[in-house]
Amino acid sequence: MLFYVIAIIVFVLDQLSKYLVRIYIDINENISLWGISLTHIENSGMAGGLFQGYARLFGVAAVMFVIVVLYIRRNEEMKGALIDSSFGFLVGGAIGNGIDRLLFGQVTDFIPRSGGILNLADHAIEIGVLLLIIYVVVSWWKDKH
Secondary structure (H helix, E strand, C coil): EEEEEHHHHHHHHHHHHHHHHHCCCCCCCCEECCCEEEEEEEEECCHHCCCCCHHHHHHHHHHHHHHHHHHHHHHCCCHHHHHHHHHHHHHHHHHHHHHHHHHHHEEEEEECCEEEEEEEHHHHHHHHHHHHHHHHHHHHHHHHH
């Protein structure tokens, strides 16, 4: 259940934030909201603006990724809150960006940081990867001891 709750929350917050950015912030406009800098860009590539113009291909990759995660969750022995949280963040982020890529041919990004401008789905994917690394390390440690 934790997996689904996290995935749905990530997806809804991501899509809502992108919708609000598209409505209220012009492309390339930089605003400050509660002291947080936001810059609206549209990215037809992947993170960091690499491979511009391949958004729909990355959208298909996101769908495939979600299918693989659902398969792993159903058929593998990876169980527990940590891996469910990891997969929830990964799937919620993948669906959020995948929807944008398939429907619009680009992803709305608006959170500047070193290395580029990202969105909530990107940050959720980063959290999911971090939790996955922790899960792998903890599992390895348990097997060794």
